Amino acid sequence: MPEKDNIMDAIAESNKSVVTGIDEKDIEHWITIWILGREYKVPAGLTIMQAMEFSGYRFVRSCGCRAGFCGACTTVYRIEGDYRLKTAMACQTRIEEGMYLTQIPFTPAERANYDINKLAPGIEALLTNYPEILRCLGCNACTKACPQDIDVMEYIAAGKRGDVGLMAELSFDCIQCGLCAIRCPAELAQYNYAQLARRLHGKYETPIPGYCLNRVKEIESGKFDAELDKLVKTSNEELRKLYTARDIEKA
Amino acid sequence: MAELKFIGGYPEYMRKHIDIVNSTRAQRKDFTPEAMTMEQRDEVLKLHPDYAPGGKRAIALGPNKGDMAPNEVADLLEAYPLIQGNEMDVSKPDYTVDLLVIGGGLAGTTAAVWANDTGIDKNKILLVNKLRHGDANSIMAEGGTQAADREDDSPDRHFLDAIGGGHFTNKPDVLKELVKDAPFIMKWLCDLGAMIDREKDNSFVEKGGGGTSRCRMHACKDYTGLEELRVIRDEFRNREIPYLEYLPVVELLTDGNRVTGAVLYNLETGDYKIVQAKATILATGGFGRLHVRGFPTTNHYGATCDGVVLAYRIGAKLRDTDTVQYHPTGAAYPQQIIGLLLTEKLRSMGAQPLNKDGEAFVFPLEPRDVEASSFIRECYVKDKGIITPTGMRGIWLDTPMIELKNGKGTIEKSFPGMFRMFQRFDLDIRKDPVLVFPTLHYQNGGVETDPWGKTNIAGLWVAGEVSGGVHGKNRLMGNSTLDCLVFGRRSGISTAEYLKSNPQYGKLSIDHLNNYVKLLKEAGIETSRKAPVLLPDYRGKAVLARMIDIF
Numbered sequence: 001m002p003e004k005d006n007i008m009d010a011i012a013e014s015n016k017s018v019v020t021g022i023d024e025k026d027i028e029h030w031i032t033i034w035i036l037g038r039e040y041k042v043p044a045g046l047t048i049m050q051a052m053e054f055s056g057y058r059f060v061r062s063c064g065c066r067a068g069f070c071g072a073c074t075t076v077y078r079i080e081g082d083y084r085l086k087t088a089m090a091c092q093t094r095i096e097e098g099m100y101l102t103q104i105p106f107t108p109a110e111r112a113n114y115d116i117n118k119l120a121p122g123i124e125a126l127l128t129n130y131p132e133i134l135r136c137l138g139c140n141a142c143t144k145a146c147p148q149d150i151d152v153m154e155y156i157a158a159g160k161r162g163d164v165g166l167m168a169e170l171s172f173d174c175i176q177c178g179l180c181a182i183r184c185p186a187e188l189a190q191y192n193y194a195q196l197a198r199r200l201h202g203k204y205e206t207p208i209p210g211y212c213l214n215r216v217k218e219i220e221s222g223k224f225d226a227e228l229d230k231l232v233k234t235s236n237e238e239l240r241k242l243y244t245a246r247d248i249e250k251a
Numbered sequence: 252m253a254e255l256k257f258i259g260g261y262p263e264y265m266r267k268h269i270d271i272v273n274s275t276r277a278q279r280k281d282f283t284p285e286a287m288t289m290e291q292r293d294e295v296l297k298l299h300p301d302y303a304p305g306g307k308r309a310i311a312l313g314p315n316k317g318d319m320a321p322n323e324v325a326d327l328l329e330a331y332p333l334i335q336g337n338e339m340d341v342s343k344p345d346y347t348v349d350l351l352v353i354g355g356g357l358a359g360t361t362a363a364v365w366a367n368d369t370g371i372d373k374n375k376i377l378l379v380n381k382l383r384h385g386d387a388n389s390i391m392a393e394g395g396t397q398a399a400d401r402e403d404d405s406p407d408r409h410f411l412d413a414i415g416g417g418h419f420t421n422k423p424d425v426l427k428e429l430v431k432d433a434p435f436i437m438k439w440l441c442d443l444g445a446m447i448d449r450e451k452d453n454s455f456v457e458k459g460g461g462g463t464s465r466c467r468m469h470a471c472k473d474y475t476g477l478e479e480l481r482v483i484r485d486e487f488r489n490r491e492i493p494y495l496e497y498l499p500v501v502e503l504l505t506d507g508n509r510v511t512g513a514v515l516y517n518l519e520t521g522d523y524k525i526v527q528a529k530a531t532i533l534a535t536g537g538f539g540r541l542h543v544r545g546f547p548t549t550n551h552y553g554a555t556c557d558g559v560v561l562a563y564r565i566g567a568k569l570r571d572t573d574t575v576q577y578h579p580t581g582a583a584y585p586q587q588i589i590g591l592l593l594t595e596k597l598r599s600m601g602a603q604p605l606n607k608d609g610e611a612f613v614f615p616l617e618p619r620d621v622e623a624s625s626f627i628r629e630c631y632v633k634d635k636g637i638i639t640p641t642g643m644r645g646i647w648l649d650t651p652m653i654e655l656k657n658g659k660g661t662i663e664k665s666f667p668g669m670f671r672m673f674q675r676f677d678l679d680i681r682k683d684p685v686l687v688f689p690t691l692h693y694q695n696g697g698v699e700t701d702p703w704g705k706t707n708i709a710g711l712w713v714a715g716e717v718s719g720g721v722h723g724k725n726r727l728m729g730n731s732t733l734d735c736l737v738f739g740r741r742s743g744i745s746t747a748e749y750l751k752s753n754p755q756y757g758k759l760s761i762d763h764l765n766n767y768v769k770l771l772k773e774a775g776i777e778t779s780r781k782a783p784v785l786l787p788d789y790r791g792k793a794v795l796a797r798m799i800d801i802f
Contacts, residue, residue: 007631008303012545014643018589019542021789047587056794058786060497060518064386065551067591068672069477072386092675094587113489116444148671168446173474173667176481195485199444202482208441209454212400215434219406227407228431231414232423243415244289246408248464 022046022054034080034100048075048090048101061105068092071177074147077101087145087179107178109189114196121200123162130193133159135186142180142190148173152180152190159193167194168201260585260677265686268637271609272647272684279603279611280655286614292621298632299624300544300689301574301724310572311774313563313767320572323541327560330782331771332764333501334514334523341504341514341759344527349375349750351513351528353500353558356387357476357735358715358742359534360483363492365743371750373492377526379515381499381535381553381785385484388536388551388716389735392476393594393668394460395468396736397729398433401457404465406430413730416462416618417723420571425721428702429730432737437469440736445482446471448665458599460728461579462618468729473594473668476732498524499553499785502764503531503561506757509709510565514761518785529754530710530746533558534739537694537716540787543575547590548691557783558717562698564767567706567713571696574724579604579622581690583645585676590690593669595619595728597648600665601656605647605684606635620725623689630688637686645686654681693731695722704742710757712746714738 002010012019017026022043029044035052042051049063064072073090080098090103112129119125126133133156142152155170171194180190218224231239258266287295296302307319311329320328350366352359355378363378378384399409409430414421437455441447448456448470457466471478487494497518504512504525512527535558539550548554563569580593598604598615604622606612606629613625626646630636636644650669654661662670662681673680697719704712715735722730788795 001634002631004632005304007298007627008300008306008544010631011627014641015545015547015589017586017641018547019545021792021795024791024793045586050587050789053789054791054794056790058788058790059552060786061382063552064382065388065391067391067549067551067588068668068675069391069474070383070386070551072383092672094676111488113491115489116486172446172472172478173671175477195481198446198478199482199485201444202446203442203444206441206446206449206453208438209400211402212398212434212437212441212455215400216438219431219434224406224431227405228410228427231407231410232427236419239411239414239419240289243411243419246411246464248286249403249459249466 031095031097033095036102037100042095046095048088048093048095049073051095052090062090062103066091069175071175074104074177074179075101076104087147089147089177104178104182107181109178109181109192111189111192116199116203119200121164121204125200126159126162126164126193126196129196132188133193136160136188137186139185141183141185145179145183147177147179148175150174155194156188156190159197164197164200165205167197171198259679259683261683262640265637268607269683272605272649273651275609276649276652276655280652282611284611284614287617287621292617295621295624295628298627299620300546300577301620306544307573311776312770314566314568315572318569318572321543321575323543324538324556324572326780327556327782327784328563329771329774329776330778330780331768332564333781333783334761335764339523341525341761343525344512344759345524346377346526347756348377348526349529350746351526351531352376352378352534353513353531354387354534354536355380355384355494356534356536356715357389357480357483357732358739359532360480360487361736361739362532362534362714362743364483364487364490365740366747367490367492369744369747371747373490376492378492378494379498379500379526380494380496381557383496384494385480386551386553387480388554389476389732390480391549391551391592392732393473393592394596395458395470395475395729396479396732397460397463397467397727398437398469398733399430399465399467400434400437401465401467404467406433408465409433409467412463413727414723416727417725420723422720425700425702428741429721429733429737432740433733436733436736440479440482443482443486445478448472458596459616460595460599461616461622462727468596468599470596473596473666479732479736499557500561501783502761503565504759504761505565505763506760507762509757510711511757512759525759527756527759529756530712530749532704532712532714532742532746533562533698533717534714535717539691543691546577546689546691547581549578549581549590549592550691553786555784555787557785558713559697560782562706562708562711562713565708565763567708567711568699569696570699570719571724574695575691576619576693576695576726577623577689578692579619579626579689580648580687582685583643583688584639584686585678586641587676588672589643591672592690592692593648593685593687597650597653597666597669600653600661602653603649605649607637608635618725618727626689639686643688645688647684648687649684650680651682651684693726695719695724695726702741703745704738705745712742714742
């Protein structure tokens, strides 16, 4: 256990590999991967992103949130000896021996401009903006490519039936990385259609709760102004008392 | 390290600790440790990285000279500009607009949409991004957005929760607008078509968070920021507001008194562009990638404090630079995801923090700084942490308790992002707890503003994490996305109103840099450090040792 005054140093020491980069003297297990066709020996267990950085790549594109939420680090790879092309997010995928990989930093997919206030939820809104949705061949390449394990083909099928609610639910976890569009033989841009479906569903099929609308009106009418203005001017000592005395609802 | 035997994704020795946790779960179901008194909070906070010895120094120059800041931040304020006044011609604009928005996260994108709503022509707006439009901490926000909309709740209650959580250091007139606008923001999100979680009767699902006295957290599963941002960005795109990507601002331009534009740098081609603008909104986010005190971070790749550095050089006042938010529950295992965020909503839904003996040792929903400090105490003072194969200490967050309390299937339904992240590394958070330790999460302080996002510098507004004041010295969960939405909107409206008064374009100059360099020299700062840093560098040490710059 560190001395009390050295706790911060001990924490920093334990985090070193994440913060300042990996030191090869600490590594026992190495594997070989191929980045854009070139061979690199890298420490086993890293993510694709960490392995590329270890190898000397400093990202400008193909790197965003580093936590699986933004869809910037779209990666395509295959494993030596296997013909299948696989897809992944580089920040969320461990490297494997014999991985051949490249990244796709940008998806030049079609997206429509629309005024959400002038649409109704249903087949018409989808077909007006994206008539090509009907070209879906049902091949399932999109679903297989999705790094979020979304059933893309199923939500496109729902869209073709005009069921924007189901399309919205099924597509909710989409990070808009574009891999479905890249793999689609019918040249669809599924993730853009899903964005439209979710907005239609959110806006038209789930009305705003009455209590929320009431509260907005109350605030606009000035109902809370006096109390808030009083709090703004209240001394810290008094605020501390009010804070300590407030009742707490069970979460 | 010798070969370890793994069971269910954990090494054998960690698995033994997990067995203790799993075997004591039923007994702990109805037990929650008491919340701390204010005195107990003050005591444990001594272990917080903000208050533990070292790590900070007084800023040596500028408007906040003498104020304390983390060394990593002071290093950037005490650094030389990337460009020098006599090196480039900044007088000929490549883009001339009314409104320049710097940063396309929730705050910046919202600001652009509201400026357009308030009457500014889309073609008179330009949104510039360092990375892609939407690459921001906003998109990673998981837990929710606070809004006091229920009948048994009120904006003044929200105010009290936030100012208490902020140790009574929040700027009260700015905080007032945050809580007052919150219900409207929920309505606005719904009007745009955002899918906020609903109960069967269509009311919002509303949960509590650390330090909140009412359940007012509105979430979109554990993808709250993603949903909010992608909807607002879609609206932004529909309006065809111009935007640029991979062109970070490397310096603001002034005419000596007010901000008149900015210098952009093309990260790929290496050339620069000049933007001339009558009003500028700085919405560049925070600084997690500075790794203050050597902590890992939840933040996105571009969170490098750029906005604060640029604003400070033209004389913008900062506040609360001395505190940093560490989120209590960053991942501590497996190694691939160290520091990544495990949403506070896990605790809102019943996950308990436990020590190596499987004991619940802390009230799960203290304000973040208190909760984080108690984890540090458990690991480094009481020696009740679990040590990972890479030497990190952590405590358990008992996620299976969520399903015990809320029913089977809750985790996949409410936390698809968390479930997926661990599943990718062969861990199942429905069956086993996860190991956590505090991680660098949020820049509490920043550029001081008024309730409309205005700074002390004419022509410059700020919104979102780059600003300081609304959260004081500690932010509550659910108030950051709200901050971005409220003050993005307010700065958009405020700049639009200002532009209606028909201000003229100003002279484009970086003469203020000469003055700043003079101040640096006077303060005796001799360094090769340059700022803004734009992006962190995680390249391997062996490669860096052999870098040569010949092409």
